[in-house]
Amino acid sequence: MKLSEAKQQFISSWGAFGTQWGINRTMAQIHALLLVSPDPVTQDDIMEQLSISRGNVNMNIRDLISWSLVERIILPGERKEYFSAEKDIWKVATQIIKERKKRELDPMLKLLSQLDNIDGDKKDKETKQFVEMIGSIKKLGNQADKVLDVMIKAEENWFTGSLLKVFK
Amino acid sequence: MKLSEAKQQFISSWGAFGTQWGINRTMAQIHALLLVSPDPVTQDDIMEQLSISRGNVNMNIRDLISWSLVERIILPGERKEYFSAEKDIWKVATQIIKERKKRELDPMLKLLSQLDNIDGDKKDKETKQFVEMIGSIKKLGNQADKVLDVMIKAEENWFTGSLLKVFK
DNA sequence: TTTTATTTTCAATTAATTTTGAAAGTTCAG
DNA sequence: CTGAACTTTCAAAATTAATTGAAAATAAAA
Numbered sequence: 001m002k003l004s005e006a007k008q009q010f011i012s013s014w015g016a017f018g019t020q021w022g023i024n025r026t027m028a029q030i031h032a033l034l035l036v037s038p039d040p041v042t043q044d045d046i047m048e049q050l051s052i053s054r055g056n057v058n059m060n061i062r063d064l065i066s067w068s069l070v071e072r073i074i075l076p077g078e079r080k081e082y083f084s085a086e087k088d089i090w091k092v093a094t095q096i097i098k099e100r101k102k103r104e105l106d107p108m109l110k111l112l113s114q115l116d117n118i119d120g121d122k123k124d125k126e127t128k129q130f131v132e133m134i135g136s137i138k139k140l141g142n143q144a145d146k147v148l149d150v151m152i153k154a155e156e157n158w159f160t161g162s163l164l165k166v167f168k
Numbered sequence: 169m170k171l172s173e174a175k176q177q178f179i180s181s182w183g184a185f186g187t188q189w190g191i192n193r194t195m196a197q198i199h200a201l202l203l204v205s206p207d208p209v210t211q212d213d214i215m216e217q218l219s220i221s222r223g224n225v226n227m228n229i230r231d232l233i234s235w236s237l238v239e240r241i242i243l244p245g246e247r248k249e250y251f252s253a254e255k256d257i258w259k260v261a262t263q264i265i266k267e268r269k270k271r272e273l274d275p276m277l278k279l280l281s282q283l284d285n286i287d288g289d290k291k292d293k294e295t296k297q298f299v300e301m302i303g304s305i306k307k308l309g310n311q312a313d314k315v316l317d318v319m320i321k322a323e324e325n326w327f328t329g330s331l332l333k334v335f336k
Numbered sequence: 337t338t339t340t341a342t343t344t345t346c347a348a349t350t351a352a353t354t355t356t357g358a359a360a361g362t363t364c365a366g
Numbered sequence: 367c368t369g370a371a372c373t374t375t376c377a378a379a380a381t382t383a384a385t386t387g388a389a390a391a392t393a394a395a396a
Contacts, residue, residue, distance in 0.1 A: 003295050006283045010302065013279050020272055022190040024384070038297040043343080053386045058344060079341060079394070087297075089304040104188055111181050115174045127171050129206040129255075134178065136257045143328060160311060192354075211373080221356045226374060247364075247371060 007036060011050070026052060027060040031069060031085060035092075040073045040082030067099050090156035098152045105145060112138045175204060179218070194220060195228040199237060199253060203260075208241045208250030235267050258324035266320050273313060280306045 011032040018028025029050055034041065046057045061083055064070035069092060073082040086092050115134050120127055151159070179200040186196025197218055202209065214225045229251055232238035237260060241250040254260050283302050288295055319327070 001283070001285055001287060003286050003288060003292075003298060006286055006302075007298060009279070010283055010298075013276070017272065017276055020190045022188045026384075036294075036298045036301050038293045054343085055345075055387065056385055059385090062344090081343080087301070089301070089308050093308060104185065108181070108185055111177070115169070115178055117169055118171050118174055119169060120171060125206045126204075130171060130175060130178075130204045133204050133255070133257070134174075140257050140261060194354075222373085223357065223375075224355055227355090230374090249373080 010036065024060065024063070026050070026056055027063055030057065030060050031064055034064075034070060034083060034085035035087065037085075040075070040084040042080050042082055044080075046083075068095050088156075090159070094152050094154075097148055101145070101148050101152075105141060105148070109138065109141050109145065112141065178204065192228065192231070194218070194224055195231055198225065198228050199232055202232075202238060202251060202253035203255065205253075208243070208252040210248050210250055212248075214251075236263050256324075258327070262320050262322075265316055269313070269316050269320075273309060273316070277306065277309045277313065280309065 011029050014032035015025040015029040018031075019025045030046055033046060033049060043054060043057045043061070046052070046061075047054055050057075061070060064085075065072065068086075070083050070085050073084050075082055086095070112134055116131075116138075118127055118131055122128060122131065179197050182200035183193040183197040186199075187193045198214055201214060201217060211222060211225045211229070214220070214229075215222055218225075229238060232253075233240065236254075238251050238253050241252050243250055254263070280302055284299075284306075286295055286299055290296060290299065
């Protein structure tokens with residue numbers, strides 16, 4: 001398989017994959033492009049390679065930067081900005097976990113703890129089911145929270161070594 | 169807080185939460201409603217409680233059934249169908265992991281292994297970066313695959329007990 | 337300062353997804 | 367069978383999300 005073909009395939013699939021996870025297709029594609037680009041690239045490079053508008057590139061790049069997956073690079077003596085993605089895939093994964101946890105899991109746990117205190121008869125079937133369900137989701141969420149926290153701090157070696165041993 | 173109010177809050181937030189994860193808002197809301205309903209409910213109940221059309225309920229319920237999160241219940245002597253959600257939240261979580269793994273991770277790993285063999289000079293910077301990146305994503309994906317497989321088979325006790333111990 | 341290169345913004349457009357609702361299909365009691 | 371009760375389908379409509387592109391803003395060079 002030719003490089004250009006494989007690259008196209010990767011970028012387009014990464015975009016489709018992202019979509020299923022609630023990530024803007026273009027953002028995922030830009031990320032994919034940067035992941036396989038050894039050198040920093042410009043907005044114009046991205047516009048050309050993905051056939052998308054300047055505004056679109058700009059917004060999605062900023063988004064990727066806010067996720068700390070991409071950094072802005074100023075080359076000395078150059079007017080244009082360049083962009084480069086974090087290439088250590090373990091760091092990429094933990095960074096995504098960290099951000100999604102912060103943006104989604106934490107707020108959800110906060111909400112659940114607000115739904116805790118229900119007025120009225122705790123013996124009522126409806127009330128009982130609600131309180132129990134919120135409680136068990138909260139419990140699971142808190143456990144996931146702890147596990148993810150450790151993962152975020154861990155080294156990749158720990159994952160491949162120690163943890164996989166636990167999983168025999 | 170009143171039950172009805174808390175329930176509304178939960179359903180609507182669960183829907184918003186689902187959206188961020190690439191899950192249809194209505195599907196997530198129906199799931200939330202069923203999670204906090206102690207008894208099986210009908211399509212009409214769902215239509216009324218969420219103010220949505222019959223077709224919408226029907227399609228999303230089928231989707232939930234295909235995820236094995238909801239089951240169809242026929243009450244003896246009744247003409248209508250009833251629906252009920254799996255209430256064990258650990259089972260819900262592992263079932264979702266199982267399905268997403270099957271529908272998303274597995275196909276992605278399959279794709280990556282097809283992008284392995286690139287023609288041309290492995291010393292070329294572009295080629296090298298591509299091959300290495302695909303390789304490391306594949307490696308991480310395979311590790312995640314193993315970990316998730318064990319989780320899917322595990323009991324919740326294992327998660328709360330043994331695993332959390334590993335995480336001190 | 338003025339000019340030029342480059343980035344950012346955002347209203348308008350386009351695309352993608354979701355929802356509706358009525359018709360067709362199914363099932364079952366009488 | 368027949369018809370009422372109920373479920374399913376799917377084209378069209380509505381909604382939501384993403385994208386464009388040109389104008390405004392910014393920053394560096396002349």
